[in-house]
Structure formats: C-alpha cells, structure tokens
Amino acid sequence: MKKWLSDQSIIVKLMVTGGATILIIIVLSGMTMAYFFNKSYTAGKIHTIANSIERNVFLARIAEKDFVKNDLVDTNFYRMGTSGHLEDNRIHISKVRTEILDLIELWSGAKERMARELLALSDQYRHLFSEMVKIYREIGFKDWGLLGEWRQAIHNVERAVPQTNHSEFHEAILQLRRLEKDYLLRGDEKYLQEIEIQLTFLRSLISEIDNIDRTATRQEIDRYEETFKQYLLLQKKIGRTEKEGLQKDFAAVIAKMKPAIDYIYSEAKDENQKARQALITASIIIYLLGFILGGACFYYFARSISTRLSGLKDAVLKVGQGHLDTQMAADNKDEIGVVTTAFNKMTTDLKAITASKKELRILSSKILDAQEDERKLVARELHDGIGQALTGIKFCIENGIRKLEDGCPISQVKEVGKAIPLIRDAVEEVRRISMGLRPSTLDDIGIAETIFWYCHQFEEIYKPTRIQTSVEVEEGHITDALKTAIFRIVQESLNNVAKHSRADRVLLNFHDEGDRLELTIEDNGVGFEEGDQSAEDTGDKGFGLASMRERAELSGGTLSIHSRLNGGTKLTATWPMAT
Numbered sequence: 001m002k003k004w005l006s007d008q009s010i011i012v013k014l015m016v017t018g019g020a021t022i023l024i025i026i027v028l029s030g031m032t033m034a035y036f037f038n039k040s041y042t043a044g045k046i047h048t049i050a051n052s053i054e055r056n057v058f059l060a061r062i063a064e065k066d067f068v069k070n071d072l073v074d075t076n077f078y079r080m081g082t083s084g085h086l087e088d089n090r091i092h093i094s095k096v097r098t099e100i101l102d103l104i105e106l107w108s109g110a111k112e113r114m115a116r117e118l119l120a121l122s123d124q125y126r127h128l129f130s131e132m133v134k135i136y137r138e139i140g141f142k143d144w145g146l147l148g149e150w151r152q153a154i155h156n157v158e159r160a161v162p163q164t165n166h167s168e169f170h171e172a173i174l175q176l177r178r179l180e181k182d183y184l185l186r187g188d189e190k191y192l193q194e195i196e197i198q199l200t201f202l203r204s205l206i207s208e209i210d211n212i213d214r215t216a217t218r219q220e221i222d223r224y225e226e227t228f229k230q231y232l233l234l235q236k237k238i239g240r241t242e243k244e245g246l247q248k249d250f251a252a253v254i255a256k257m258k259p260a261i262d263y264i265y266s267e268a269k270d271e272n273q274k275a276r277q278a279l280i281t282a283s284i285i286i287y288l289l290g291f292i293l294g295g296a297c298f299y300y301f302a303r304s305i306s307t308r309l310s311g312l313k314d315a316v317l318k319v320g321q322g323h324l325d326t327q328m329a330a331d332n333k334d335e336i337g338v339v340t341t342a343f344n345k346m347t348t349d350l351k352a353i354t355a356s357k358k359e360l361r362i363l364s365s366k367i368l369d370a371q372e373d374e375r376k377l378v379a380r381e382l383h384d385g386i387g388q389a390l391t392g393i394k395f396c397i398e399n400g401i402r403k404l405e406d407g408c409p410i411s412q413v414k415e416v417g418k419a420i421p422l423i424r425d426a427v428e429e430v431r432r433i434s435m436g437l438r439p440s441t442l443d444d445i446g447i448a449e450t451i452f453w454y455c456h457q458f459e460e461i462y463k464p465t466r467i468q469t470s471v472e473v474e475e476g477h478i479t480d481a482l483k484t485a486i487f488r489i490v491q492e493s494l495n496n497v498a499k500h501s502r503a504d505r506v507l508l509n510f511h512d513e514g515d516r517l518e519l520t521i522e523d524n525g526v527g528f529e530e531g532d533q534s535a536e537d538t539g540d541k542g543f544g545l546a547s548m549r550e551r552a553e554l555s556g557g558t559l560s561i562h563s564r565l566n567g568g569t570k571l572t573a574t575w576p577m578a579t
C-alpha cells in the first residue's frame with residue numbers, strides 16, 4: 001500500500017488519505033453513535049413507560065374514587081355488578097401491569113427488583129379492590145343486597161301489625177330504625193346493644209298482639225337481625241374507616257405504591273437524561289477525534305510535502321553554490337519525485353558539461369602546445385635534414401661554379417656530381433617529413449596499405465615487438481576525413497604501446513562488420529588502472545587517449561579503452577556504416 005501510494009500523484013495521495021480518514025471517521029462515529037442512540041432510545045422508552053405507569057395508576061385511582069363516590073349510591077352497580085368506573089379502573093390497572101412487565105424486561109438489578117415490587121403491589125391493589133367491590137355489592141344499597149333485605153324484613157314486620165291498634169309497636173320499630181341509622185352514621189357499639197334490646201322488646205310485643213301471624217312476623221324480625229349481623233360482619237371485614245379491615249390494607253398498598261412509582265419514574269428520568277448526556281458527549285468526542293485524526297493526517301501530509309520541497313530547495317541552492325555532486329533520493333513517483341529525478345539528471349548533466357568544458361579547455365591548450373611542438377619538430381627536421389642537405393648542395397654548386405669561372409674544364413668539376421646524392425637525400429628527407437605529417441599513401445594506396453606500412457615501420461623501430469595485423473575493409477566506403485582519423489588513432493595507440501606498455505605482441509584488427517567499421521588494438525603489456533585516465537586527470541598526463549576519443553567522436557564513432565594492471569590494454573573504436 002505504502003509502495004503503491006508513493007507511486008501516485010499528490011492529488012491521488014491527497015484523495016486516498018483524505019478518503020480513508022473520512023471513511024474511518026464515518027465507520028467509527030457510526031458504530032459509536034449507533035451504540036449510544038440505542039441506549040438513548042431504550043432510556044427514552046423506559047421514560048415513556050414510567051410516565052405511562054404513573055398516568056395509568058393516577059387514572060385508575062380516579063376511576064376508583066369515582067366508583068366509590070357515584071356508583072355505590074347508584075342501584076345500577078348493584079343490579080349489573082359492574083360500572084363504567086370499575087371498567088376504567090380495570091383497564092388502567094391492567095395497562096399498568098403490562099407496562100411494569102415491559103420495564104422488568106428492560107431493567108436489571110435494583111431497578112428490576114423495584115419494578116417487581118410495584119408489580120406485586122399493583123396485583124394486591126387489584127385483588128383488594130375487587131374484594132372490596134364484591135363486599136360493597138353484598139352490602140348493597142336501597143333495595144339491593146343486605147341493606148335491601150333487612151329493609152324488606154322490617155317493612156314486612158311493620159305491615160304485619162296494623163298501625164292504628166298498636167302504636168307502641170310502631171313506636172318501637174321507629175326507635176329501632178333510628179338506632180340503626182345512628183349506628184350506620186356513627187358506628188358506635190352502644191347502638192348495637194340498644195338495637196339488640198329493641199329487637200327483644202319487639203319480639204315480646206309480638207306475643208301480646210293478637211290477630212297477626214306471629215311466626216311469620218318473628219321470622220321477619222329474625223331475618224332483619226340475621227342480615228344486620230351479616231352486614232356487621234362484612235362491615236367489619238371491609239372496615240368502617242381507612243384504619244380498619246380491607247380499607248386499611250388497601251390504603252397501605254396505595255401508600256407503598258406511591259414511593260415505588262416515584263422511584264421508578266425518577267430512575268427512568270435520570271437514566272434518560274444520562275443517556276442523552278452520554279450521546280452528546282460521545283458525539284463531541286467523535287467529532288473531536290475526527291478533527292484530530294483529520295488534522296494529524298493533513299499535518300503529516302503537508303509536512304512530508306514541505307520537507308521534500310525544502311530539501312529540493314536546499315539542493316538547488318547548493319548546486320547554485322557550485323556543489324555539482326548534489327543528488328537527492330527520488331523514491332517517490334509523484335510530482336515532487338518527478339522534479340527530483342529531473343533535478344538529479346540536470347545536476348549529472350551539468351557536472352558532465354562542466355567536466356567536458358574543462359577537458360575542452362585543457363585539450364585546446366594541449367592542441368596549441370602540440371601545434372608548437374609540431375612546428376618545432378618541423379623546424380628541426382627542416383634545419384637538421386633538409387637544411388643540412390641544402391647547405392651541402394649549395395656548397396657543392398658554389399664550388400663547381402667557382403671552378404667553372406676559373407676556367408676549369410667541366411669534366412674536372414666533380415662538385416655538381418657530388419650534389420646529386422645530396423639532392424636525392426633531400427628529396428628522401430622531404431618525403432619522410434611529409435609522411436610523418438600526413439602519409440600521402442593514405443590518398444594514393446588507401447588506409448589498409450598505409451596501416452600495413454606503418455605497422456611494418458613500427459616493427460622495424462621497436463624490435464622485438466610484433467604486430468599481427470588483419471585489415472578487411474572496403475576502401476570506397478571510407479571517406480578521406482575518416483581515413484585520417486583512423487590513421488591517427490592507430491598512430492597514437494601504437495605510440496602508447498611503445499611508450500608505456502612494454503608489450504611484445506600487438507593484435508590489430510580493422511574490419512568491415514556490415515553495419516559498422518570496427519578497429520581494435522590489443523597489447524599484452526603492463527596495462528594501467530582504468531579511471532586514472534579520467535577527464536580530470538588529463539591535465540597532468542598526455543592527451544593521447546582524450547584526443548583519440550575526440551577524433552573518433554568527431555568522425556561519428558565511439559571509442560572505448562579497457563585495461564587492467566598487468567592484463568594488457570584493448571582499444572576499440574567503432575563507426576556506424578550506412579547500409
């Protein structure tokens with residue numbers, strides 16, 4: 001991946017790293033958000049359920065109170081056994097039950113325990129309330145239940161005894177009813193005893209009254225007493241006030257339910273708030289992390305680009321100061337990498353150009369020196385060779401002329417004859433000099449023969465060095481300028497063999513290879529260490545190798561020299577041929 005990235009352009013890198021960062025942030029934030037959203041959603045649900053529990057308990061209790069207030073004094077309830085308020089109460093309290101079960105599903109630990117407790121309390125509430133409703137219905141109202149029955153019984157007693165004849169009896173019944181009402185109203189036990197006494201009194205009166213069905217009347221009084229006692233029992237069971245019987249239990253359950261609901265409600269609210277807070281905190285952290293991650297990536301990216309750019313700037317400045325060796329690592333293929341590679345190539349080229357400029361300067365000064373040496377040589381040759389000969393010839397001719405003027409017969413003048421070998425020598429000398437400067441044989445008999453001739457000469461002079469020569473070329477394919485270049489290379493190369501190599505064998509091949517001309521000159525001499533002859537060194541050494549290369553290149557070819565210490569030296573020059 002790193003390798004792949006380093007090969008891309010800056011814009012691709014920017015997009016890939018930026019895209020990857022954004023993706024990481026999206027995935028991370030998505031996962032975290034999903035987790036916290038889920039938590040928050042559950043907490044919200046719990047809060048709603050807790051709200052609904054509180055509301056349903058409240059509505060159930062309103063229905064319960066409405067029932068007590070309205071339905072207990074309405075015969076419909078006693079007739080049907082149920083009522084709208086009772087139905088409402090049942091609906092709300094069963095809703096509470098399912099909602100608490102939902103909470104138990106969602107909660108655990110202390111909160112779950114509290115929810116279970118509330119479930120138990122709501123079940124108790126339902127059970128106690130339905131018990132009480134059953135008792136209320138049994139007690140009844142007006143013509144219904146126990147109240148209805150004992151009213152009917154006492155009416156039957158009243159009706160059994162005609163009013164006009166027995167005012168005392170009716171008075172006693174009235175008194176009984178008053179006591180009964182007092183008891184119902186005040187609940188004082190003393191009324192019960194008085195009722196007991198009053199009933200005994202009524203029974204005694206019945207034995208005194210004639211013309212009535214005593215048995216039936218007594219039975220009715222018994223029924224009255226019986227139902228009243230049953231009423232008392234039920235009343236005791238249900239309790240007269242909230243401090244007695246079922247009412248007490250009911251009140252206790254309600255009293256316990258309230259804090260449980262409050263606890264559940266406040267826990268749910270708390271949990272909801274905490275979940276929201278956690279969601280907000282998580283979002284902030286995710287965004288901060290995103291900023292930090294994105295910022296870090298951007299910083300890393302910008303820094304890597306700016307470091308590389310400033311490295312490039314430093315390198316350019318160094319080159320400007322003349323440090324042409326400056327090179328930079330180009331391990332990247334982006335735009336900066338491309339510029340770096342171009343920079344490296346530029347400095348290499350610049351270094352080569354500078355070196356070749358220096359070499360050129362040295363060469364031109366050497367050429368001037370060589371020209372001067374050549375002139376000196378020519379002057380010396382002319383002076384020592386032709387000058388001597390011409391002086392001799394002048395001397396002979398002057399002597400001859402003087403003798404002729406003195407009247408000496410021409411047959412006696414031998415000096416002119418003596419001049420002839422001198423003139424021959426001079427002609428020979430001129431040829432020798434001119435061959436040394438540029439062999440005329442090159443034009444007359446061609447490059448192959450000239451090479452053979454030169455090698456022969458060489459062997460004559462530098463005995464015992466032998467040259468094995470093989471030349472196979474088409475003269476017509478080689479221009480005069482190229483012939484001169486080739487000859488000079490052969491000359492200089494063999495000069496070096498003589499001067500430096502101490503070789504005794506030289507192989508010289510000059511062949512037409514179809515697409516190219518190839519000249520190789522190989523000796524078995526002492527050789528030299530390659531590199532010692534580099535362009536910079538030419539200042540101290542000769543310029544033979546450099547000038548050979550220059551000649552080869554100027555004539556459109558190439559030249560290379562391979563040498564090893566004690567391993568001989570091989571020169572190869574090649575010229576491409578138009579095919």
Ligand SMILES: Nc1ncnc2c1ncn2[C@@H]1O[C@H](COP(=O)(O)OP(=O)(O)O)[C@@H](O)[C@H]1O
Pocket residue numbers: 496497499500501502523525526527528533541542543544545546569
């Ligand atoms: N055939 C050779 N054998 C051994 N050394 C050689 C040969 N040719 C060249 N050299 C080495 O290379 C050097 C450079 O040669 P050249 O440029 O012709 O300069 P010069 O001949 O004037 O010294 C020589 O001084 C010599 O040390």
Ligand SMILES: [Mg+2]
Pocket residue numbers: 492495496499542543544545
């Ligand atoms: Mg030389």
